[in-house]
Amino acid sequence: MTALFALATSLLWGLADFGGGLLTRRMPALTVVVVSQLMAVTVLGVIVAASGGWSEAGPRLWFAVAAGVVGPVAMLCFYKALALGPMGVVSPLGSLGVAVPVSVGLIAGERPGLLQFGGVAVAVTGIVLAGGPQLRGAPVQRRAILLTLVAAFGFGAVMSLIAEASATVTGLFLALFVQRVTNTVVGGTALYASVRRGGRALPEGGGPAIRAALPALAFVGLADVAANGTYSMAAHHGPVTVAAVLASLYPVVTALAARGLTGERLRGVQAAGAGLALVGTVLLATG
Numbered sequence: 632m633t634a635l636f637a638l639a640t641s642l643l644w645g646l647a648d649f650g651g652g653l654l655t656r657r658m659p660a661l662t663v664v665v666v667s668q669l670m671a672v673t674v675l676g677v678i679v680a681a682s683g684g685w686s687e688a689g690p691r692l693w694f695a696v697a698a699g700v701v702g703p704v705a706m707l708c709f710y711k712a713l714a715l716g717p718m719g720v721v722s723p724l725g726s727l728g729v730a731v732p733v734s735v736g737l738i739a740g741e742r743p744g745l746l747q748f749g750g751v752a753v754a755v756t757g758i759v760l761a762g763g764p765q766l767r768g769a770p771v772q773r774r775a776i777l778l779t780l781v782a783a784f785g786f787g788a789v790m791s792l793i794a795e796a797s798a799t800v801t802g803l804f805l806a807l808f809v810q811r812v813t814n815t816v817v818g819g820t821a822l823y824a825s826v827r828r829g830g831r832a833l834p835e836g837g838g839p840a841i842r843a844a845l846p847a848l849a850f851v852g853l854a855d856v857a858a859n860g861t862y863s864m865a866a867h868h869g870p871v872t873v874a875a876v877l878a879s880l881y882p883v884v885t886a887l888a889a890r891g892l893t894g895e896r897l898r899g900v901q902a903a904g905a906g907l908a909l910v911g912t913v914l915l916a917t918g
Contacts (some may be wrong), residue, residue: 633869634915635838636861637877643858645884649892650851652885654844658834660710661822664703666841667852668815670860674853675808687802691795695806698792698859699813705785707821708778715775724779726758729879731787732794736871743872747915754876758883760904790875794866803863807856873915883908 655664679685709725733751743751796806827834834840841848860879865874883905890896 633865634877634912636865636868638875638880638912640858640862640865640878641880642884643854643861644878644881647851647858648881648885649888650847650854653893654847654851655710658777658840658844659822659825659831661707661818661825661830662832662841663848663851664706664836665815665822666845667848667855668811668818669852670845670849671852671856672808672811672815675792675804675811675856679804679808682804684801684805684808687797687799687805689802691797691802692806692809694792696826698789698796699810700817701785701792702789702810703814703817703821705782705789709770709782712775712778712782715778722775725783726787726879726882728779728783728785728787728790729755729758729875731784732790732866732875733872735791735876739871741870741872743870747870750911750914751872751876752911753914754880754908755892757904757906757908757911758879760900761778767823768846787875790862790866791871792879794863795869797863798867803860806863807859810859811852811856818846824906842904850864877912877915880908880912 651663651667712725763857793806793810795801822832836843858881862874862878865878868874886905
């Protein structure tokens with residue numbers, strides 16, 4: 632069950648990243664974040680009310696609040712790093728956040744078998760290569776690397792925090808709701824500050840353009856929420872070290888989605904990374 636939930640997480644995160652990437656080509660990134668999270672909050676609010684999730688309120692929700700604060704900050708750092716570039720360096724480094732939940736699992740006493748340790752090494756190598764690392768070219772700004780490492784730590788921290796935010800399914804719905812409300816508040820504040828500094832909140836075409844993109848924005852927001860949920864279930868059903876690595880295969884999904892849906896060609900290093908990630912997945916699932 633751990634492998635199943637974790638692989639579902641990778642699929643959902645990969646598709647959400649692909650959809651979010653396409654949307655940010657047409658509208659400001661902060662607008663994509665805020666609107667998609669608002670739609671997720673609406674759906675989760677209905678689910679929490681229908682399932683009686685409010686009865687699960689307790690101290691664990693502070694983990695969800697923390698995840699809701701860290702997530703948008705990590706994403707903003709990542710977007711800024713991508714703007715400074717080059718993407719061939721930033722994207723693979725961003726996937727190193729998997730080290731956070733893996734380290735947490737090891738500190739908590741988890742000891743995967745030799746085959747699983749091999750699977751972790753192979754899969755993580757594949758994840759990095761799937762991002763298409765740029766090994767030659769112009770020097771990379773130190774600030775871009777620093778921002779990327781901060782973002783990677785934030786992504787890994789969110790995985791660990793959301794896994795601790797609930798112990799039951801109904802509690803998970805409430806934790807995800809609290810996380811997304813916090814995401815929206817933090818993202819909305821950042822968007823307001825950006826507008827005050829002269830940035831724009833609306834894409835070309837204004838409100839009608841956002842309304843036309845609502846189905847895609849809803850998909851991005853709900854896929855991201857569902858991924859957090861399936862990861863939490865994966866972490867509760869088995870070793871966090873295994874769940875975290877399998878859940879971090881989403882760069883492979885994003886690359887394959889770009890290849891299949893937009894015709895974007897995979898570089899040789901990305902194809903090799905996808906193959907290694909698959910081998911690592913098999914080792915982890917069978918170990």
